[in-house]
Amino acid sequence: METAKLLFVFSTLSELGQEITSAGNFKRTVRASLHMMLGTLSVVRGGIFSSRNGNLDYVLLASRGIRKGDPSILKVPKETARHFRNHPEVFTFKSRTGAVRALLEANPLLSTRLQAVLGVPLQVKGEPVGLICLGPKLEPAPFTAEEKKILSVLAHQIAIALHHQRLVEDLKEKVRENRKMLENLRYIYDDTIRAFAAAIDAKDPYTRGHSARVAQYTVAIGKELGLPDEELEGYYVAGLLHDVGKIIVDKEIINKKRSLTPKEFAEIMKHTTAGYQILSSIRFPWSDVPLIAKWHHEKLNGQGYPDGLKGEEIHLGAKIICLADAFDAMTSHRPYRRRLGFEKTLKEIKKNVGIQFEKEIVTAFFRVLKKEIEGKLEEQRIIPNLDKHFDPRVIHSLLELTIAELSS
Secondary structure, X not given: OOHHHHHHHHHHHHHHHHHHHOOOOHHHHHHHHHHHHHHHHOEOOEEEEEEEOOOOEEEEEEEEOOOOOOOOEEEOOHHHHHHHHHOOOOEEHHHOOHHHHHHHHHOOHHHHXXXXXXXXXXXXXXXXXXXXXXXXXXXXXXXOHHHHHHHHHHHHHHHHHHHHHHHHHHHHHHHHHXXXXXXXXXXXXXXXXXXXXXXXXXXXXXXXXXXXXXXXXXXXXXXXXXXXXXXXXXXXXXXXXXXXXXXXXXXXXXXXXXXXXXXXXXXXXXXXXXXXXXXXXXXXXOOOHHHXXXXXXXXXXXXXXXXXXXXXXXXXXXXXXXXXXXXXXXXXXXXXXXXXXXXXXXXXXXXXEOOXXXXXXXXXXXXXXXXXXXXXXXOOOOHHHOOOOOOHHXXXXXXXXXXXXXXX
């Protein structure tokens, strides 16, 4: 081979190697590979096909000479597929062996559009990955032995690219399957937790739906505080399960229509520690869930239970749920009292800022309520759960005034 052509071939091999190993668009890479190959061998027409369906179909990836609307899939007879697997070397279509003849008869466009002269099966580690078909050269001359060797080397590089792409697609499919499986598990997990929370609330007809509302209010406050989604997911679960310890409390105490005796209240207080013990035995993706549930009755001034924690000693999630829990309790009927009005509830919360509730959390909560009344939030988590017998203008003014006071 003359020196100039030899240098051109090596240059093409180098460019092809760079193109194939780059992280660019796969279709563009295949088209570029085809054009480099056609240019190197001075060929007018050609096509690169990728095998599928047990190597009985070859899908067109790139071509010169095949028009839009022409068949884009080669049907490969079993005889041909077996032959290609056992003889992955360059072949001539003029040979008309049984395997080649069967391929031509099944796919007329090889003769009509590509005017196929040379072909080479693409394999990697004995596994078929595709086929290259080349038409005639620019000048009417047969392919030399050296040109067939060049084609074989180029074909090997292209085969590696197709194999690599197949591995990538298989991996993506596995990822999609795993993601779908995880999503299904997530739904099952969420449904199980919600069902568990509903079962707890069912002990008391007055608190039916309480845990779900507390979880919603908790997320609304957390979003307003700018907490990350992953943290909010943990707080949501803690909100759903914050009262799980009530499962050990006598139903008669929970449903008592008069004020609790000191002894009965002591029994009620046990639900936080019992909940912690129950939840600690579960492997949550969020390790703080048991502690948040345990401390949702702690107060900033240290007068809460079960541990009498103060201020920064209390977990942020517990502080948020403390407010969400109290708000839902005040705006819901209880066996021993009717619910408070919306306005009275807001004033009660404001009165307990710095005592039971943290100022920043109350301010964020009131901002959410104000935005919901103004219709500024796509997803309303709080107002739809409330008794509708309130004047939005009065509540809005109260919220504006309170937010201004708390922010000063």
